[in-house]
Amino acid sequence: MGSQKFIEKPIPVDEAVKRTIEATKPVKETLIVPILESVGMVLAEDVKAPYDFPPRPRSAYDGYAIRSDDTPGRLRIVGEATIGTLNRSLRLEPGTAIYVSTGAYLPEGADAVVPEEIGAKNGYIEVERKVNKWENVDPPGFYVRKGSTLLPKGYVLTMLDAVALLDVAVVRVKVYRKVRAAIIVTGNELFEPTGMDDEDKIIVNGMVAETTGKLVEWFIKRYTPWVEITTRILVPDHPDTVAWYIEKTAHLNDIILMTGGTGPSTVDTFYQVADRLNGKLLFRGLYVRGGRPTSALALDGGKLLIALSGHPISALHAAIRYLYPVLKYVGNVRRASEPPVTTYVKLMEGYRSKRPEPIKVKLCVSNGVYYATPLPKERQLSSVIASNTEADAIILTEGREHQKGEMLPAMVYREPQPC
């Protein structure tokens, strides 16, 4: 289907993203979910305040609800109205006070609160000064006005949003269904480690513990919570078998992520799989170092087959630069909760990269600035996966000479130490 074995002209990441989103469509289906289940999902419409909130005046302190007109004066305590209870028969008559707790609706007739610290004596409080109307009271609509937009369509709901919405009686929201993605891991050399008798497989037989698919899964769960991984399956390097799994999986998913087999060698499967599928090759190769053979195919109905490197950091690199914006598009995301790269770090030494590259760095922090020292070049090789433990973050270079002191974006995975 117009696929190609060799990776001759890798295209820039932006162009790859553009081609991919032109070939697919964002998720259309929506559902209405309780707020606490909506965290990580994408709003399908603006969230508007359903009520003035608070809907009635609310006490801002633990204290006594009073009538400001009664002050100064001596007031008799006639009852209590704590938060969460509403006693409609309780009405504040002139010359009386009612104990209220913070957040409680003011009893009918009350228009101010004096804090509890005033002290009660024999069932009376003594208010010595004139209290203003609405003093220590949150008036109706003080938190939000009915109809005001609380969060716009396309925003990913965060836990802090959920807490806010529930407080003002937004209890359900309309969200897009999650993007569905399958991960198909290829590689005859791979096995699923159990922690029990894996050493022989690795040391004696030269087999490899499957980690790339798991790292991609971790990335998606961690940074794109609007995406659901429906399957992660290990399949052999057999083009017919891989193509069969992709076909069987496609109708359940929006995106199929394949790891491994992306190179141009005899043993690589992607280009052979692509030949067997009814799809259109979007690109074959990214202009990056680390993830260069990344490729994508548009399948029937705008579904995507995205092939990532079998090397974990190379796959992660493509996930950060290329997959993330694609998943935002397919998920209808205008603003995400937390992108994979949220920190900028200052280079402690110059670094020359011919192509955009992920560089493993050590980090330290001083006066609000992160300083990044790259690991030696030979520890950056994609085969040297072990050097992850020597680094604290991965920074993203552009394809040029970077000077000492430049700020670069980083995915931080370990607490930085003081410099």
Place this chain on the structure above:
Amino acid sequence: MGSQKFIEKPIPVDEAVKRTIEATKPVKETLIVPILESVGMVLAEDVKAPYDFPPRPRSAYDGYAIRSDDTPGRLRIVGEATIGTLNRSLRLEPGTAIYVSTGAYLPEGADAVVPEEIGAKNGYIEVERKVNKWENVDPPGFYVRKGSTLLPKGYVLTMLDAVALLDVAVVRVKVYRKVRAAIIVTGNELFEPTGMDDEDKIIVNGMVAETTGKLVEWFIKRYTPWVEITTRILVPDHPDTVAWYIEKTAHLNDIILMTGGTGPSTVDTFYQVADRLNGKLLFRGLYVRGGRPTSALALDGGKLLIALSGHPISALHAAIRYLYPVLKYVGNVRRASEPPVTTYVKLMEGYRSKRPEPIKVKLCVSNGVYYATPLPKERQLSSVIASNTEADAIILTEGREHQKGEMLPAMVYREPQPC
């Protein structure tokens, strides 16, 4: 038990942390777990490489394993040795070549690899130049040397570490058991929202959806993965009942987190609960704005009762500043994976805070610098929970006047937009 109702002299956060860790002990128990289950846990000993890795020379490319002494020359292809297979009968005789895939162990007799691109013809390859010994080969120990320290004791294992360790045949690690924490949520006004018929409870009755306990749980799961929440339970504002739950829960947990009831009012339970428990008050009140009534009690056996505000952002504030270092100490953490506050932001306007305070800000990013604009003062009030949706991050002030342009640490919860 020496507890106190009023919060008269709140102490600085550092002093509160110091008193707390002096009154408790880090977790001692360790266990051995498979690597993939260890992510988020704390290493109880240094991880050392168990083998030189690779243990045998490994091909760095898809290509042909050869004897460098045979080059230049024409070599007959006699077999293949792909990664993950080890055919001990396969030996490279003079004048021959064996197809190898990237990462495959070199067959006996081979000492170099020529990449596949050289091309094969009629079962032969033609090597036109002299190939050096170990060319395109990762020699034994190239990734790690046996006995070298890969990660030190006290580090929290990240997913990137797991990927690295599995690659070099570290398949299990010794970690501390997780810190066990219970969350006891107090408040008669609270209810667990379902998303179904919550509006009436909130609007008509003035009840409050429980979110503070859930936010604390989210914080712990998200930023302190070495802590396990064993229980989150909602209990009434009845001191005997709360004390009963704490006693029943204490033996299962290292830390009991109570939310709500921390104030000095008649309706507040903490000081009354503290009177009923056999414990020592560590402090009553933090020198902060937002979380001021935070208090802690040392129970028998070094267990802790930590009482957090019932206001969500106030509880979160205390969690970031006070609880986080305490959880690190109890969990034996020297270096965490991702602290709650990893980004520094530049203040776009001056901000005066009398005490350390959490300020809700809008964020934008330009040239690797985050710029923070605080929401208006009245949107910062702890009762105005709804304003979470208006902000993108919470920044932590010190108790002083901050100038425009100062860098402050932030917990970012929404993707910043370009300025």
